[in-house]
Amino acid sequence: MKHRKNKIPVILSEGLKSHLWEYLVNNCDVEFFQLPHTREDPVIFDRFLGYDKTSGKHTAVAPDELDILTDPYLVKPVSHGVIKGSCPCFLTRVNVTSFVQGSDLNLVQAIDKFGERQLVIVASQSKRERMLSPPGVMREVVSDLPELEFCVLERIGRARHQGEIQTVLNKLVFKDLKTSHIHYIMKFLHTRSLVTKQSYSYA
Template structure:
């Protein structure tokens, strides 16, 4: 029974496109938790599973116009730096051929939802696979010899919907067709998830429209989101958001993500949410190298900016507060806007985090609204990380 439910789950996760026989065995081999039967299946076990699936009322069988290409699975995390959480790719990330290009069903009269390239062309051959009283008409070997990779198993709308939203979810939840297709694609990605920028390309929409439809899924607790960084061979970094079904969520935060959370908690407890670098480093218990990498991590992610704050506001015990030219003495302050820090554990924090720097990083513009009085310009480029 456990093997049957695992197979049904894999069929349902493939969405309206369905799964070919060869792809089904690939999915079962890569399943987490592992498939309960030893793989590859013995002919007898494979025939038993086929007979059970062929007779299942929640499955239909369709014949594609041409054989579906082999399923190619890849692990986006195999080159991840476990310390930084950055994908250290040795090559430019070229997209694989999309086995399931987006062709959305919109306002289907039968209530079907999902994406299917050959929805109108494929033939329903369920009557050739089983009888009306749910008895198999052919063995696995006979079916594969006759149809090969043209034959796909497709789960019912109810089974696909429940598999995506979770069996504890609301079965009456109605999602817009576009949002459902995003959810379907995340289900097909399993534990790998989908990058938001890849979804924009697949659906041929801009980030704003995708964000709108993504909000529907997030609001209903159907997906999880976390940051994802790729470092290209050139050294440049690409930042995106990794989306996963809630059931496949894995907290892949790097060491520096966790330190950023601690930094957020530390600074939010300070008066005016400001603190000196030396005090931050001491309280976090970091060596100079780790602290410098944390600082660079924040800047590279676009979470930090440098502004000027009057010295009197930051260190009132020190003086003088006027320069030799009679101007008000100021100190560089790194301002961290936590609204851009999206952590599922922290939630959307709204406060502004700041700490003084001895020297500023490269130039970055930053709005001064909401900062303590006296905050002004950003500092010029070229001052690097001296003083860290």
């Protein structure tokens, strides 16, 4: 949290973790799932640390450097009723919400039972759509997106203020799509004011 653009001067102590767990357990807008396998931790890095003294502009880390990183958020579009997004184990994960919310498990006990890298918390579809809606854009614009366009927007939103480099989306995330298809999706999202475009030089 200390490396965020808008830094949060809070130390994530065990006490704070327990407090957040208690809040989430009693939050009706989240569900708890156990994945069928252990998921790797995401690698957090700042792709815009580079700075070109000649031009005075920040430069983006070359996307090829991301090849060595593990991406725990593999793309597999899902459309199931009102649920939309990307989840490779959507059909194999186990919903343990009723057990978690109906028991007195604390955070440590929950991790011991379900696995530290297998227990995941998923926000409701309405909350996810609201978080992806920029100021001034109605949530319905997001909820009406086709599933693939929603997946791309969610991927960009996950990167927070850093956004995503389109080349990365082409090469590493949506490998099965043609470059022209990603370009079309980005244009589709841009015309609906869901994303903005910026130019960056590669280091």
